[in-house]
Amino acid sequence: MGIDELLADKREEILAIAAQHGAYNVRVFGSVARGEARADSDIDFLVEMGENRSSWFPVGLILDLEDLLGRKVDVATDGGLKDRIRERVLKEAVSL
Template identity: 70%
Template sequence: MKIEELLKNKREKIIAIAAKHGANNVRIFGSVARGEADEKSDIDLLIDYCSERRSSWFPLPLIRELEALLGGKVDIVTEQGLKDRIRERVLKEAIPLGEMIPNACGIF
């Protein structure tokens, strides 16, 4: 199964896992977003997070759970964590995985 198909088929689970860990507004960027991914490509995700719900281990538990679901390497970054030299490109190519969850900090 191609990585794009895997993401499409697991979209709702990815969003639910992200929300469970206090993350929201999940967006795909990098080779997957550009349609250049192959079976060895990692999955780059840009997220927003609720600092009130974030554990001191964040984003490690989120990454581990997503890697188990998707069967491959997942990289997580927030907009604040983007380096200046790639910020514009990442924000331009980022594709939303789903709708933003209103009040994500207070849903649990």
């Protein structure tokens, strides 16, 4: 199963896990969003954080998503993006 199919198949579970950690507006960016992902590519998620953020954020969210998806995951927040990459990431980010 390719990454796109994996994300489509697990979409509701991904959103539920994100919500458990206080995250919403879940998007993918990087090679997955650009359609350049390889079989061994990680999945880069961009999220916004609500007031009910898990005390384990982002580690708990990353671990839960890695367990669900069976591959390496990175999580970034809109506010945590470095200025030099912010515009590019926000432009290429695709809603889950």
